[in-house]
Amino acid sequence: MSASGYVETVLGKRDANQLGRTLTHEHLSLTFTTFYVQPPSHLKRFFNGKIELQNVGMLRQYPYSDLYNLVYNDQCTKDAVLEDVKLYKEFGGGTIVENSNHGLQRNIPFMRKVSETTGINIIAGTGYYVNATQTNQDLSKEEMYNVMLKEMTIGCEDYPDVKTGFIGEVGSAWPITPFEKRAIQATAEVQQQLKCPVSFHPGRNPAAPSEIMRIYQEAGGDARKAILSHLDRTILSPEDLSEFADDAKCYCQFDLFGSECSFYQLSPSVDMFSDAQRIDRVKHLRDEQRLDRVLLSHDIHTKHRLIKFGGHGFSHILNNVVPKMRLKDFTSEEIDTLIIHNPRTWLTS
DSSP states (O other), X not given: OOOOSEEEETTEEEEGGGOOEEEEEEOSSEEOGGGOOOOOGGGXXXXXXXXXXXXXXXXXXXXXXXXXXXXXXXXXXXXXXXXXXXXXXXXXXXXXXXXXXXXXXXOHHHHHHHHHHHOOEEEEEESBOOGGGOSOTTXXXXXXXXXXXXXXXXXXXXXTTOOXXXXXXXXXXXXXXXXXXXXHHHHHHHHHHHOOXXXXXXXXXXXXXXXXXXXXXXXXXXXXXXXXXXXXXXXXXXXXXXXXXXXXXXXXXXXXXXXXXXSOTTSTTSOOOOHHHHHHHHHHHHHTTOGGGEEEOOOOOSGGGSGGGTSOOTTHIIIIIHHHHHHTTOOHHHHHIIIIIHHHHHHOO
């Protein structure tokens, strides 16, 4: 199976057939301090601005309770990311889609350095993350449209020599704010014009993915070029997942592989899936003949998930999830569909 066309990477255009195994939702540099959560009072002593053997287990359960863990753009993080991406290359990876955009302090020069050093294709995103991360929440739909169109076709505001390869992750909370609605609508208008790929971050409510797709499609966006991210913490029942997949016709992304915790801090009522449950949801969609609309990733955005800090790293899906999928009766062709062919089809305009 092959695709025609090219994909825009931070080092220029790349033949879509040379992307290889692709992670469609990752971060190489950002800051997530906006989402700091106080730790339980009796556990505070474990969150001391360090990541070491004595507290990494606690951080896996309460990752948002240590500001040091949430600063994912300092030098020690950059060093750890670079080593992690080298390992991803060693273990068979080809491409990373970097989902940091306006509001998440993306770092395009660092993306270029990682790509040049490791040989991994890095694809940068444009668009706007959630309302809470924005310095100017009064941007009009037209202003957002103009920035996204420019970054997709001419060059980035902060790095004019590089064009972005997709719009994402376009973020919204729940309920969706006016700013976020304008961002979704502007994304749809650019997508309609360029036929480009887009990716959405939904609020933590089961109704959020459908509402995003409603706004997006009513504004002219093509569902077949859209990803709904984080479904493994948003739409939990197989029946609801099937209904959403039928109605939305977009890509259903399970992108929290490697993140397993008993108490999900950002939405405590949610029972966070294990990786085995994520695989079972993918298998459910496969059995309903929907495998061509599924994508996998990790959404690494905190230090503790990098190998240098005791985490699973960008190679986790290749090293640990794929072998488990084989044990659950996925064929090699089906696995290639998920990690090579589907990402390539989504990215190719």
